[in-house]
Amino acid sequence: MVEFDDSFRQHLRELFVWRRDVRRFRSDPLPEGAIDRLIETACLSPSVGLSQPWRFVIVNDTATRRAVVEDFRTCNADALSCYSGDRAARYATLKLSGLEQAPGHLAVFADKGSDIGHGLGRATMPETTEYSVVAAITAMWLAARAEGIGLGWVSILNPARMHAVLDVPDSWKFIAYLCIGYPEIECDRPELEQAKWEQRRSADAFTLRR
C-alpha cells in the first residue's frame, strides 16, 4: 500500500498554490518526450464509465500553428468588441495566450462517438464526457507544474475552425488548446488578479451548507 505523509501533503498543497495559467513562455525547448509524458499522466484521470474520452493532437506543423494564431487574433478582437469603456481598455492590455512563444502546442478534444465505457454514467448526463476531459487537463496542468513546466489554456478560439484546421473526426468535440513551455516567471497569484481584471474569493463565497 502507498502512503502519503504530511510532508508530501504540504508539497502537494504548494503545487496547487503555485500552478498557474501561463501565457509568457521562455523560448527554451521542452525536454524530449515531455508532452508525451504529460499525456500519459493525463490518461490516469477519472472518466465517466472509464470511457477515457480524451483525444490529444500534438501540433508541431508551422502552418497549422499559424492558422491557430490567426483564429485567436480574430476571436480576441471579437471578444474585445463586446466590452466598452474602462473594461474594454483593460481587456486590451491583457495577454491572453502564449501561442506565439510556447514551444509546445496541444489541442484536446472529447470523443462523443466512442463506445468505450458502454455509456455507463452518461445516460442522464451526456456532458460527463466533456467533464472527464477537463479532469484530465487539470491533472496535466498540475503534473506539468511539478516538472517546472507551464501550461496555458486558450479558449478564445472558434471550435469549428479548430476542427477544420486540425482535421479531426466529426465525433470529436473541441475542449481546449494548450500552450506548453517553461514560464518566464513563477507566481502564486493569478495573472488576471495581478492585472486587476478579477480577484480570487474565499471558498466560503462558493459554498452552501444545507
Ligand SMILES: Cc1cc2c(cc1C)N(C[C@H](O)[C@H](O)[C@H](O)COP(=O)(O)O)c1[nH]c(=O)[nH]c(=O)c1N2
Ligand atoms: C476552461 C478555461 C478556459 C480558459 C482558462 C481557464 C480555463 C479553466 N484560462 C485561464 C484562466 O484565466 C485562469 O485559470 C484564471 O485566471 C486563474 O488563474 P490561474 O490558473 O490560477 O493562474 C484562460 N486564460 C487565458 O489567458 N486565455 C484563455 O483563453 C483562457 N481560457
